[in-house]
Amino acid sequence: MLGHISVKIGVMSANQPGRESRRVGLWMVGALGGVGSTAALGLAALARGLTDATGLTTALPIFARADLDDFASFIVGGHDIRRGSLWESAKELHERAGVFSSHLLASCRDSLEEWSRQIRPGTLLRTNETIRRLADLPEVQTGESATECVQRLRSDLRDFRERNHLAQVVVVNVASTEPPFVGPQADAPWPDWEAALNAGKAELPASSLYALAAIEEGMPYVNFTPSTGAGLPALQHYAWQKGVPICGKDGKTGETLMKSALAPMFAHRNLRVLSWVGHNIFGNRDGVVLNDPSNKASKVQSKDQLLGQILGYKPQTLVTIEYIESLDDWKTAWDHIHFRGFLDTKMVLQFIWQGCDSLLAAPLVIDLARLSLLAQRRGERGILKHLSAFFKSPMGVEEQDFFQQFIWLKEYAAGLGSP
DSSP states (O other), rough: OSSSSSOOOGGGGGGSTTTTTEEEEEETTTSSSHHHHHHHHHHHHTTTTTOOTOOGGGSGGGGSOOOOOOGGGGEEEESSSSSSOOHHOOOHHHHHHHHHHHHHHHHHHHHHHHHHTTEOOOOOOOOOHHHHHOOOOOGGGGOOOOOHHHHHHHHHHHHHHHTTOOSSEEEEEOOOOOOOOOSGGGGOOOOHHHHHHTTTOOOHHHHHHHHHHHTTOOOOOOSSSSSOGGHHHHHHHHHHHTTOOOEEBOOOOSSHHHHHHHHHHHHHOOOOOEEEEEEEEEESSHHHHHHHHHHHHHHHHHHSSSHHHHHHSSEEEEEEEEEEEGGGTTEEEEEEEEEEEEEEEGGEEEEEEEEHHHHHHHHHHHHHHHHHHHHHHEEEEEGGGGGGGGGOOOTOOOOHHHHHHHHHHHHHTTTOOOO
């Protein structure tokens, strides 16, 4: 069973402005982090023609006929628990990690400063001490209830849409990873959560409060993190009821992308994987958060589950994630794959992957924003199965083979632009 998968229920675009005049919003939870500020810088640079679309899946020829929003159509806003601006965050990343050019930053500064005025205080409800230590905004330290928080977040989203005269807004979670959300209440149906919210007793994690606010406002929601977000069965059902497209979770950008591409090779050649060890080191703010074992558990679970699903059996696996401050945003992974071939011969494949975390993730955020907005205009609701290739733990989907996932995306793209 694939659960609640997106279904076309009508065409929203009938009363929408054409692409040339359409203005849309990208609202990012955790907007001032490396991924959020890089995505904003990327949109500003693309709108000005200062860079090409390398890294963007939506720039592939398969989407040539799709009614995707132009880069210049986007207005950026978001929630965060820290002070600062998109410009300051992008400049800090430039200085620490040696990415972007000074000319690019200077050329896009006006947009980044303007969009920074759209950022509002987020929430620390149901977060842990590691995430709370990142916060420096007094506004997020309030003792509001979950219901009051959702209403405040909804008001921010609604104000953003109305003040900027936006046809649509997509909400993308790029905030710090929360610990796993477990317990009997995690599987509770929506009416139980709704009753708890109305009684002021709901204990939803912060990521799910943002997701609920987006769903209530009828805005597509993308969970780019391993956090719970809209992953609760109740919220998936509620999004379906409300006719809201959702997708996630945990953007597939580096080592796990390699796993989802290499593991099918072993399966198709009938080579038996005996063990797969992946050692990950990086030093950005995400690394600080994942240095906490409770937060790390969400990430490790997301990175480690796909091999058994692709291979059809579970080899011995080990995934480690370590914080090495000097690496900053340059995430490095070393993988050791021990496998058995013909005549019981044991062999080894090793690889090293190093990439700038924010530069790998940001184009996917833009892709997912464009595709989620398009899905809403096409009247799709619930989980967007065709976007599973973008995620480590795609909701409602068991298939982890990157190439099979990409076939779904190509098939979807083939139907775009047709009558």
